[in-house]
Amino acid sequence: MKNLSLPIRFGIVTSACLIAYFLILSLFGKHTNIFFSLFNGIITGFGIYETIKIIKLRQGSKFNYNAGFTSGMTTGVVATVLFTIFFAVYSTELNPDFLGQLSEVWAKDYKNFEGIVFFTVAIMGIATTLVLTLSFMQLFKSSNNPKKKAA
Numbered sequence: 007m008k009n010l011s012l013p014i015r016f017g018i019v020t021s022a023c024l025i026a027y028f029l030i031l032s033l034f035g036k037h038t039n040i041f042f043s044l045f046n047g048i049i050t051g052f053g054i055y056e057t058i059k060i061i062k063l064r065q066g067s068k069f070n071y072n073a074g075f076t077s078g079m080t081t082g083v084v085a086t087v088l089f090t091i092f093f094a095v096y097s098t099e100l101n102p103d104f105l106g107q108l109s110e111v112w113a114k115d116y117k118n119f120e121g122i123v124f125f126t127v128a129i130m131g132i133a134t135t136l137v138l139t140l141s142f143m144q145l146f147k148s149s150n151n152p153k154k155k156a157a
Contacts, residue, residue, distance in 0.1 A: 009076075012061065013076075013078075016054075017053070017082070018085075018088065019053065020052075020084075021088035021092070025088075027046070027049060028089075046131075047138070050086075050135060050138065053081050054081050057077050062146050069146070071147050074142075081135075082131065082135025086131030087128075089131065
């Protein structure tokens, strides 16, 4: 559990940033425009990148691909789960009209739009986490190329 404490903390902070960004968008009435959610990937990516970077700095030569990948995935999954829970509470309790506004813009004919939205938010977060973690690990992994090590 000690190895996961940093990624869990970074996941909580990343989630808080995602929630703050969403609430700022809602202040300006832009939270129904899904194109603004592209910035969520940047927020999530920054959290994952910083987690892997700090893990690598702490572990030094003991750092391996598994440690970096696990920490990146943990950060992203924690952030995604917490943001999805917030999103569900926001759209059902805090602003019950939100899903209606969203469906007017994006999906007029779906009967179970609420479930589709929550599922989509979760899947987008997990997919973003996986892609970004795999991408960042290319930056942080140690090389097995003997020529590159000698340089």
